[in-house]
Amino acid sequence: MTHGDGTWARAEERDGEVTVHQGGPRRLWDRLDDVRDYWIRHGELPFRGARATIGRDGVITLQRGRWKAVIGR
Incomplete structure (x- = not known):
């Protein structure tokens, strides 16, 4: 990777x-x-059912409960 x-x-x-x-x-x-x-x-991945937002800068944020991931920063 x-x-x-x-x-x-x-x-x-x-x-x-x-x-x-x-x-x-x-x-x-x-x-x-x-x-x-x-x-x-x-029994499932943390991003299943996560809320996804895409900022004006193209940064994607996935969030479900306390779990959060940012893509593109």
């Missing part, structure tokens, strides 16, 4: 062991793992 800010993450499997490598200003794999954990615990 990569992001325009230089953040990146990759996983590799060798002999049944998975190793994750990541770098840059954010921890992409950790964020993905947080979403996966939410999915497992709640």
Whole structure:
């Protein structure tokens, strides 16, 4: 996975062991793992049923309860 800010993450499997490598200003794999954990615990993804707004600057905000994600900032 990569992001325009230089953040990146990759996983590799060798002999049944998975190793994750990541770098840059954010921890992409950790964020993905947080979403996966939410999915497992709640039986759905946090953005299901979220309210979506698009600002004049094109920034998209998804919000459901206390959960919030911003895309394009």
